[in-house]
Amino acid sequence: MDLGLKGRRALVMGGTKGLGRSIADSLAEEGAALVISGRDQGRLDEAAAALKARGAASAAGVVADVARGEDMDRLAEAALAAMGGVDILVLNHGGPPPCTASEMQEADLVAWFQNIVVSPIRITMRLLPAMRERGWGRVIVVGSTGMQHPIPTLALSNTLRASVWGWLKTLSAEVAKDGVTMNVLAPGTILTDRVTQTTTVRAQQQGISFDEALAQAAKEIPAGRLGMPADFGPMGAFLASERGAYITGSMIRVDGGRVRSML
Numbered sequence: 001m002d003l004g005l006k007g008r009r010a011l012v013m014g015g016t017k018g019l020g021r022s023i024a025d026s027l028a029e030e031g032a033a034l035v036i037s038g039r040d041q042g043r044l045d046e047a048a049a050a051l052k053a054r055g056a057a058s059a060a061g062v063v064a065d066v067a068r069g070e071d072m073d074r075l076a077e078a079a080l081a082a083m084g085g086v087d088i089l090v091l092n093h094g095g096p097p098p099c100t101a102s103e104m105q106e107a108d109l110v111a112w113f114q115n116i117v118v119s120p121i122r123i124t125m126r127l128l129p130a131m132r133e134r135g136w137g138r139v140i141v142v143g144s145t146g147m148q149h150p151i152p153t154l155a156l157s158n159t160l161r162a163s164v165w166g167w168l169k170t171l172s173a174e175v176a177k178d179g180v181t182m183n184v185l186a187p188g189t190i191l192t193d194r195v196t197q198t199t200t201v202r203a204q205q206q207g208i209s210f211d212e213a214l215a216q217a218a219k220e221i222p223a224g225r226l227g228m229p230a231d232f233g234p235m236g237a238f239l240a241s242e243r244g245a246y247i248t249g250s251m252i253r254v255d256g257g258r259v260r261s262m263l
Helices: 020-027 041-054 071-083 108-135 155-179 193-206 210-219 229-240
Strands: 009-012 034-038 058-063 088-091 137-142 180-187 250-254
Touching: 009 071, 020 034, 020 041, 020 137, 020 210, 020 229, 034 041, 034 071, 034 137, 041 058, 041 229, 058 071, 071 108, 088 229, 108 137, 108 155, 137 155, 137 229, 155 180, 155 229, 180 229, 193 210, 229 250
Parallel strands: 009 034, 009 088, 034 058, 088 137, 137 180, 180 250
Antiparallel strands: none
């Protein structure tokens, strides 16, 4: 299937590793041009070279930190300068530390609100008008199944990501007629640094080894295994493609069936 992504221009935040990298890899294989962001220029350069080798029309890395709102402006300008425009925006970033709802601290809530809510909205609103004018655009939020099925040890993430889901659901209806789609791509237990972090916490809480906690997590998944980043990226490419033009305002789970909700 030709996804129609050759010549499309994508900005993937957090594109050096994990879930962001898996989407960038899939877009590169379809011939898209890419700008990726991260906090380490060396890793960005290595990732950009690898993306070119996979088939990206071009690839460049820009240092940017979601904790600094001004970095979002600079990242947007750098992407526009490098590619001449942005057709696909992938909003991806690290998550807050694990905690229960009763442990949540106001200072953490305020600090992570910038990372998870303010910065993604800021860069979207910078790039969205041109997408609407061209009559074509894709915005993909790398979210969490906790946006639909709260994860007990990730209360801070559940709270803030729900705000992003409400914003996206509202805005997607406003821009759909302009050929712009907006969706959440929600990973389940996919083996990334984040899952390593949460599994370590789980192991400590239960007094078991890390490997035992990982095996326990796999047993909770109907597919019978943990996901890998390569399971995730292709769905991102599909949502970004011509083939995904009639999917908007949706949350697509890539979780091996773990979330049992029918909604």
